[in-house]
Amino acid sequence: MATIIRTTVLLCLLQFILPSLAKQNRTLTGYTSDTVPKVSLNSTQNEPNYTAPYFPLLGFKQYPNNPILGPNKKASWESAYLYNPASIVIDNKVWLLYRAQNESLVSSIGLAWSTDGFNFTRYTKPVVQPSEPYETKGTEDPRVVRINGTFYMTYTGYDGTLAKLCMATSTDLVNWTKYGPILPNITDVNYRWDLPINAYTAREGWSKSGAIIMEKINGLYQMQFGDNWLYSANSTDLIHWNYTRNDLPFAAKLNVWEQALMESAAPPVKTRDGKWLKIYNGVGLGPGGYVTGSYNTGQMLIDMQDAPRGPPVARVETPLLQPLTAEETKGQVDNVVFSEGLVQFRGQWLMYFGQGDQYLGVATAPLQP
Numbered sequence: 001m002a003t004i005i006r007t008t009v010l011l012c013l014l015q016f017i018l019p020s021l022a023k024q025n026r027t028l029t030g031y032t033s034d035t036v037p038k039v040s041l042n043s044t045q046n047e048p049n050y051t052a053p054y055f056p057l058l059g060f061k062q063y064p065n066n067p068i069l070g071p072n073k074k075a076s077w078e079s080a081y082l083y084n085p086a087s088i089v090i091d092n093k094v095w096l097l098y099r100a101q102n103e104s105l106v107s108s109i110g111l112a113w114s115t116d117g118f119n120f121t122r123y124t125k126p127v128v129q130p131s132e133p134y135e136t137k138g139t140e141d142p143r144v145v146r147i148n149g150t151f152y153m154t155y156t157g158y159d160g161t162l163a164k165l166c167m168a169t170s171t172d173l174v175n176w177t178k179y180g181p182i183l184p185n186i187t188d189v190n191y192r193w194d195l196p197i198n199a200y201t202a203r204e205g206w207s208k209s210g211a212i213i214m215e216k217i218n219g220l221y222q223m224q225f226g227d228n229w230l231y232s233a234n235s236t237d238l239i240h241w242n243y244t245r246n247d248l249p250f251a252a253k254l255n256v257w258e259q260a261l262m263e264s265a266a267p268p269v270k271t272r273d274g275k276w277l278k279i280y281n282g283v284g285l286g287p288g289g290y291v292t293g294s295y296n297t298g299q300m301l302i303d304m305q306d307a308p309r310g311p312p313v314a315r316v317e318t319p320l321l322q323p324l325t326a327e328e329t330k331g332q333v334d335n336v337v338f339s340e341g342l343v344q345f346r347g348q349w350l351m352y353f354g355q356g357d358q359y360l361g362v363a364t365a366p367l368q369p
């Protein structure tokens with residue numbers, strides 16, 4: 001009897017009490033390395049047996065051992081919060097470029113790699129840091145594609161007043177060349193939570209969240225960007241981008257959970273029939289059972305051949321991912337899942353995301369037959 005009680009107490013401790021204690025201010029230092037496995041123009045991308053998806057790609061579930069990465073108190077640049085990762089499969093490893101904040105909440109971009117998709121080793125130094133006047137308060141929220149062997153990273157440069165979508169390139173994921181803001185003179189809008197009706201005010205010079213289509217279609221690369229509505233821009237060289245000021249948005253706000261804001265997630269993935277599956281993040285106004293202001297991740301099907309500037313061909317009505325866990329519902333910002341990476345690896349889909357603007361998690365989904 002005593003043994004059973006002792007065992008029960010022990011199990012209870014292991015199952016409930018210890019994990020919840022461990023979750024308080026978890027730092028998750030994990031594995032770090034002063035050197036990075038060599039990536040070059042010759043490196044392979046994706047696994048040889050990569051299977052393109054079809055729309056919709058469903059069945060995402062939060063990995064039960066999330067978070068998989070968190071702040072590291074031993075390195076000041078990533079000591080406060082760590083979240084919002086881009087992901088890509090190179091040389092049979094998953095690579096993450098993630099946003100990390102120091103104690104002054106200034107963001108840098110860090111690099112980590114893994115051979116199983118869950119257990120990551122991080123590089124001790126940030127790979128992109130504030131260095132320019134337009135990014136004094138941070139280099140944030142990377143998204144990455146690789147085209148002709150070069151990595152193209154869109155990220156947000158923030159100077160405390162304006163967010164500006166910036167470009168950087170690299171061939172090894174470590175050494176990045178900055179090209180500065182790529183969409184000057186943009187006007188985005190800001191949802192006005194303080195007004196009783198659906199209202200927006202212009203946000204001059206504000207741009208964010210660029211997700212690039214990784215193939216040239218009819219001579220042009222395309223990108224969907226924006227931090228309230230999705231807009232489109234195109235380019236011939238991925239460095240210089242054209243857009244039309246005050247253009248119509250790429251996609252109307254349709255679902256109840258995206259009425260306040262829509263923002264690109266990972267770069268779109270080509271489907272078996274040559275369209276593109278685009279994941280995105282949305283913010284709702286309250287109705288429909290979604291917490292007011294919560295960030296959820298959804299999915300749309302877009303057609304770059306016949307509708308390169310929108311609208312989407314189809315959309316999934318309910319989110320793929322919703323804030324559910326303690327790290328997601330209570331954080332630096334409450335009720336946030338924010339995805340920026342989607343890869344296929346070792347027989348499943350892995351979607352990497354920020355949890356409550358504080359930790360880094362992953363959700364898995366099965367491959368489609």
Ligand SMILES: *[C@@H]1O[C@H](CO)[C@@H](O)[C@H](O)[C@H]1NC(C)=O
Pocket residue numbers: 024025
């Ligand atoms: C977690 O960190 C915050 C901010 O540093 C602090 O206020 C809080 O007391 C900490 N919680 C625990 C359980 O240590």
Ligand SMILES: *[C@@H]1O[C@H](CO)[C@@H](O)[C@H](O)[C@H]1NC(C)=O
Pocket residue numbers: 040041042
């Ligand atoms: C790529 O492979 C070629 C042929 O094997 C080799 O000559 C070249 O040095 C490699 N380039 C890099 C950047 O590793």
Ligand SMILES: *[C@@H]1O[C@H](CO)[C@@H](O)[C@H](O)[C@H]1NC(C)=O
Pocket residue numbers: 076102103104105106130
């Ligand atoms: C955070 O980083 C910024 C920019 O590098 C630096 O100015 C600031 O002192 C850092 N804060 C801390 C607490 O290290």
Ligand SMILES: *[C@@H]1O[C@H](CO)[C@@H](O)[C@H](O)[C@H]1NC(C)=O
Pocket residue numbers: 031119120121
């Ligand atoms: C995680 O990765 C590290 C570094 O590669 C390795 O030493 C460790 O054994 C791995 N742990 C698990 C559980 O796979």
Ligand SMILES: *[C@@H]1O[C@H](CO)[C@@H](O)[C@H](O)[C@H]1NC(C)=O
Pocket residue numbers: 175176177
């Ligand atoms: C970084 O990349 C730039 C541009 O490609 C190159 O000129 C420079 O030599 C590289 N630096 C290192 C340390 O590899």
Ligand SMILES: *[C@@H]1O[C@H](CO)[C@@H](O)[C@H](O)[C@H]1NC(C)=O
Pocket residue numbers: 184185
């Ligand atoms: C922004 O627009 C103004 C007015 O049209 C123009 O004078 C300025 O050169 C533009 N700046 C850029 C960076 O395109």
Ligand SMILES: *[C@@H]1O[C@H](CO)[C@@H](O)[C@H](O)[C@H]1NC(C)=O
Pocket residue numbers: 234235236237240241242
């Ligand atoms: C942008 O549009 C202008 C005018 O149509 C064109 O001359 C230019 O080549 C375009 N630039 C890019 C990078 O596509």
Ligand SMILES: *[C@@H]1O[C@H](CO)[C@@H](O)[C@H](O)[C@H]1NC(C)=O
Pocket residue numbers: 147148216236237238
């Ligand atoms: C990549 O290579 C293709 C095929 O050679 C070419 O059409 C395209 O312009 C290249 N893209 C970039 C950004 O260099």
Ligand SMILES: *[C@@H]1O[C@H](CO)[C@@H](O)[C@H](O)[C@H]1NC(C)=O
Pocket residue numbers: 220233234242243244308309
């Ligand atoms: C490329 O962008 C320009 C500027 O916004 C626009 O006028 C044009 O229609 C776009 N072309 C395509 C094919 O998206």
Ligand SMILES: *[C@@H]1O[C@H](CO)[C@@H](O)[C@H](O)[C@H]1NC(C)=O
Pocket residue numbers: 047049345346347367
């Ligand atoms: C693809 O190959 C990897 C090993 O390279 C394996 O782990 C994975 O299960 C394979 N995927 C499928 C769908 O067979």
